[in-house]
Amino acid sequence: MGDYLIHPEHGIGQYLGLETREVLGAKRDYLVLQYAGEGKMYLPVEQLPLLKRHPGTTDDPPALSSLGKSEWKRTREKAQRDAEELAQRMLVMHAKREATPGRAFGPLPEWDSLVEQNFPFELTPDQHKALEETLRDLEAPRPMERLISGDVGFGKTEVALRAAHRVVGHGAQVAVLVPTTLLAEQHTQTFRKRLEGLPVRVAGLSRFTSEKEASEILRGLASGSVDIVIGTHRLLSPDVRFKDLGLLVVDEEHRFGVAQKERIRELKEAVDTLFLSATPIPRTLYSALVGLRDLSSIQTAPPGRKPIQTVLAPYDPALVRQGIMDELERGGKAFYVHDRVATILARRQYLEALVPEARIGVVHGQMHEAEVEETMLAFAEGAFDVLLATTIIESGLDIPEANTILVERADKLGLAALYQLRGRVGRRQEEAYAYLFHPLRLTEGAERRLAAIADLSDLGSGHLLAEKDMEIRGVGNLLGPEQHGHIRAVSLEIYTELLSEAIRKLKGEKVEPEHHVTLDLQLSARLTLEYIPSPEARSRFYGRLAETRNLAQLSRIAREIKERYGPAPEEVENFLALSKLRLVAQSKGVVSITEDMLHLQIAFETARLDYDAKALRALPFRVEPTQYPPGFRIPKKGLDPKQLVETLNELLYLVD
Numbered sequence: 065m066g067d068y069l070i071h072p073e074h075g076i077g078q079y080l081g082l083e084t085r086e087v088l089g090a091k092r093d094y095l096v097l098q099y100a101g102e103g104k105m106y107l108p109v110e111q112l113p114l115l116k117r118h119p120g121t122t123d124d125p126p127a128l129s130s131l132g133k134s135e136w137k138r139t140r141e142k143a144q145r146d147a148e149e150l151a152q153r154m155l156v157m158h159a160k161r162e163a164t165p166g167r168a169f170g171p172l173p174e175w176d177s178l179v180e181q182n183f184p185f186e187l188t189p190d191q192h193k194a195l196e197e198t199l200r201d202l203e204a205p206r207p208m209e210r211l212i213s214g215d216v217g218f219g220k221t222e223v224a225l226r227a228a229h230r231v232v233g234h235g236a237q238v239a240v241l242v243p244t245t246l247l248a249e250q251h252t253q254t255f256r257k258r259l260e261g262l263p264v265r266v267a268g269l270s271r272f273t274s275e276k277e278a279s280e281i282l283r284g285l286a287s288g289s290v291d292i293v294i295g296t297h298r299l300l301s302p303d304v305r306f307k308d309l310g311l312l313v314v315d316e317e318h319r320f321g322v323a324q325k326e327r328i329r330e331l332k333e334a335v336d337t338l339f340l341s342a343t344p345i346p347r348t349l350y351s352a353l354v355g356l357r358d359l360s361s362i363q364t365a366p367p368g369r370k371p372i373q374t375v376l377a378p379y380d381p382a383l384v385r386q387g388i389m390d391e392l393e394r395g396g397k398a399f400y401v402h403d404r405v406a407t408i409l410a411r412r413q414y415l416e417a418l419v420p421e422a423r424i425g426v427v428h429g430q431m432h433e434a435e436v437e438e439t440m441l442a443f444a445e446g447a448f449d450v451l452l453a454t455t456i457i458e459s460g461l462d463i464p465e466a467n468t469i470l471v472e473r474a475d476k477l478g479l480a481a482l483y484q485l486r487g488r489v490g491r492r493q494e495e496a497y498a499y500l501f502h503p504l505r506l507t508e509g510a511e512r513r514l515a516a517i518a519d520l521s522d523l524g525s526g527h528l529l530a531e532k533d534m535e536i537r538g539v540g541n542l543l544g545p546e547q548h549g550h551i552r553a554v555s556l557e558i559y560t561e562l563l564s565e566a567i568r569k570l571k572g573e574k575v576e577p578e579h580h581v582t583l584d585l586q587l588s589a590r591l592t593l594e595y596i597p598s599p600e601a602r603s604r605f606y607g608r609l610a611e612t613r614n615l616a617q618l619s620r621i622a623r624e625i626k627e628r629y630g631p632a633p634e635e636v637e638n639f640l641a642l643s644k645l646r647l648v649a650q651s652k653g654v655v656s657i658t659e660d661m662l663h664l665q666i667a668f669e670t671a672r673l674d675y676d677a678k679a680l681r682a683l684p685f686r687v688e689p690t691q692y693p694p695g696f697r698i699p700k701k702g703l704d705p706k707q708l709v710e711t712l713n714e715l716l717y718l719v720d
Contacts, residue, residue: 066078066079067079067117068117068118068119068125068126069095069097069115069116069117069118070115070116070117070118070554070555070558071097071105071107071114071115072114073136074099074105074129074131074136075099075128075129075135075136075139075140076099076118076126076127076128076129076136077097077098077099077103077105077128077129078097078098078125078128079095079096079097079603080096080097080098080104081096081599081603082094082095082096082109082599082602082603082606083096083106084590084593085106088586089586089588090585090586090587090588090589091588091590091635092108092109092110092588092589092590093108093109093590093591093602093606094106094107094108094109095107095108095109095112095115095606098128099128099129099130099131100127100128100129100130100131101130103130103131103132105131109590109606109610109639110583110589110642110646111582112606112607112609112610113580113610113611113646114580115610116555116557116558117555117557118555119555119556126552126553126555127553139553139554140554140558140562142550142553143550143551143553143554143558143559143562144562144566146546146547146550147550147559147562147563147565147566148562148566150543150544150547150563150566151356151563151566151567151570152566152570154353154356154357154567155356155567155570155571158356158357161206161207161209162206163206164206164207165205165206166204166205166206166207166208166334166335166336167205167236167310167336168202168203168204168205169202169203169230169231169233169234169236169310169336170203170234171199171203172230172233172234175229175230175233176229176230176233178229178262179225179226179229179258179259179262182257182258182259182260182261183222183258185366185367186367187219187222188218188219188362188364188365188366188367189364190214190218190360190361190362190363190364191218191219191222191223191362191364193360194212194220194223194360194361194362195222195223195226195227197210197358197360198210198212198223198226198227198338198360199226199227199230201336201358202227202230202231202311202336207332207333207334207335207336207337208336208337208338208358209332209336209337209339209357209358210337210338210339210358210359210360211339211340211341211357211358211359211360212224212338212339212340212341212359212360212361212362213340213341213342213345213359213360213361213362214342214361214362214363215342215362215363215365215487216342216462216484216487216488217366217369217462217487217490218362218363218364218365218366219362219366220340220342220362221251221254221340223338223360223362224240224313224338224340225254225255225258225259227311227313227338228240228255228292228311228313229259229262229264231310231311231336232264232291232292234310235308236308236309236310236311237285237288237290237291237292237293237306237307237308237309237310237311238291238292238293238309238310238311238312238313239292239293239294239295239299239306239309239311239312239313239331240255240292240293240294240295240313240315241295241296241297241299241300241312241313241314241315241320241328242294242295242296242315242316243296243315243316243319243320244296244437245270245271245272245296245437246437246440246441246444247315248268248269248270248272248294248295248296249268249270249272249441250462251268251294251315252266252267252268252294255292255294259292264291264292265284265289265290265291265292266291266292266293266294267281267284267285267290267292267293267294268293268294268295269281269293269294269295269296269298269299269304270295270296270298271296271298271434271437272437281293282303282304282305285304285305285306285307286305286306286307287307288307288308297320297321297324300324300327300328300331309331309335310335310336311335311336311337311338312328312331312332312335312336312337312338313337313338313340314328314337314338314339314340315340316340316341316342317339317341318341342484342487345359345361348556348557348560348561348564349556349560349563351564352560352563352564352567353563353567355567355571356567369490370490370494370495370496371490372486372489372490372496372497372498373495373496373497373498374486374497374498374500374517375387375497375498375499375500376474376500376502376514376515377499377500377501377502378501378502378503378504379472379501379502379503380501381418383499383501384400384415384418384419384470384499384501385418385419387468387470387497387499388400388419388422388449388450388468388470389419389421390468390497391467391468391497392421392422392449394494395465396465396466396467396468396494397443397446397448397449397450397451397463397465397466397467397468398422398449398450398451398466398467398468398469398470399450399451399453399457399466399468399469399470399485399488399489400415400424400450400451400452400453400469400470400472401453401454401455401457401469401470401471401472401485402452402453402454402472403454403455403472403473403476403477404454405428405429405430405454408426408428408452408454409426411452411472412424412426412452415450415452419450421449422449422450423447423448423449423450424448424449424450424451424452425439425442425443425447425448425450425451425452426439426451426452426453427439427440427451427452427453427454427456427457428453428454428456429454429456436456439451440457443463443466444463446465451466455477455481455485457485457488463488466488466489467489467490467494467495467496467497468489468496468497468498468499469485469486469488469489469497469498469499470499470501471485471498471499471500471501472501473501473502473503474500474501474502474514475502475503475506475507475510475511475513475514476510477513478513482500482513482514482517483517485498486498486517500514500517502514547559561578579650579653579669580650581646581649581650581654581655581656581657582655582656582657582658583642583645583646583649583656583657584656584657584658584659585642585657585658585659585664585708585709586659587638587642587705587708587709588634588635588638589635589638589639589641589642590635590636590638590639591605591606591625591636591639592633592635592636594633595629595632595633595636596625596629605621605625608621609621609639609640609643612643612647613647614647615644615647615648618640618643618644618647622640625640634706638709641709641710642709644709644713645657645709645712645713645716648713648716648717649666649712649716652668652716652719653668653669653670654666654667654668654669654695654716655667655668655669655693657712659700661700662699662700662701663697663698663699663700664697664698664700664703664708664711664712665690665693665695665696665697665698666695666696666697666698666712666715666716667693667694667695668693668694668695668719670694671691671694672694673689673694673695673719674719674720675718675719675720676718679718680715680718683714683715683718685698685699685702685703685711686698686699687715696715698711698712698715
């Protein structure tokens, strides 16, 4: 209930629930969709596969379409034009990059293996693939521009580090650009530790670097004695000159300003560039863009990592104290998120009284940047047990000992923010906990968001979230802000389809239109209210049955239904049989299966049908091939209505 669904012809409607109706003696369930104004549409549940979901929530709803007007068609056409322009631009950029001469950093068998010896883990399959793709780009005689996306802590830095090691092995320099001083410090330590014992000089350049040290590093970069420099936007200053820059690594590019991005563009013109992003890319978009942008996606969790235990609960001081104390007793640290600057100091006093055992530090967005970073660094180094913060801690902080996060008023935050906040913990093999507190009464939208974040506790489920609510934020970074409006209007899924289609057309590939089968049979077929009493459960099963793409999946869901609710009545069996018929018909290229007073008619996409005429004549019912429409007609006389669907299945199995 409340979901926003998109019909290919009528556009965005809000799902109000199911309604049973009887038409020509057959009982069916219909989806009730609310459109703009008083417009309502009743759609038979068999047509559910036509619909797509819009990620809007009741707190942030998309505009409903008007029935009977062509505004949806115009909106879709605008999005299509934008997708075609974007595909064209990307194709031109890709071709230009392919033609630009660059440097090739080929394999160095003796040198390459040295960096692996300091790595205490096995690379995950996704890391391995991302590394292979990156090294292949480095070996090519053109400038690399690759984006590596993936959840926080899934090993993007390791790929960047090994790429940097390869470039240094060829005598060139590497610059690693990160958005915060704290990240610069952490990355500098990581690189130094991993490259220990190798003839590689790593320097960190940020606000924490003294003037004397900074001028020495600048001299080292100009003379070539510094191999790898890791820093904030300080690296983009005009006084930073490299003797021989070979690789630029940019972490979270979207967090830099316009002028800084311009400087990054100038720098990367002639050098290999690797972009890292913690915003997971939805799989559908990823597959559409591969071939136009150089992308690698890391979605497998490192071995030994455990899912974050997510606790949803009304705010309870006893649970807050227990959550913090459990963490302190095992020698760890905790984050506490209070998203109101005006009352954050009062909240500190409250927590000090509630958990007097804990030392509490405070950070928020109205503090000076230097003060924020110093407090965070003090927390990382053990000066505080609890960091009380606003959502300022949402990104870019890796504190291995912090394995509990408590979020007050989680109902006020969007899915993306909740997912990023929860990603602050659970970086190591310790069990991590996220307590998401909310008031006793919740809005429907907040309830659904919190349920979604609790469901997505599996590691690497960021890409699933990307397909729910994170999509627009993430795609803004990936495709550019101008796409935001079109994606909002038609949904990411539809925009991705339009983009994918535009890309294939530009590449000269054949674009097959999306194929749906129309089933219109006078048969009582539904998941009855008497059999499945919960309207939510019925809606959920209808959704899952509509999304099935093969018979094995379908039989699993049918088995689950019968195990939970017992032997199925006739109308339920009929609905399951129709779901099977839809899948078989789709695989055989059927356009529609309809019924009139005298006949069943099966119409196919193709005019030339390949079938076994002899086997057709041997069937226990009469079948008449038809030319217009191309297909078959079956006289209903003598057919048992209960055998209707089985009859159709039997016939379809004879068609190649």
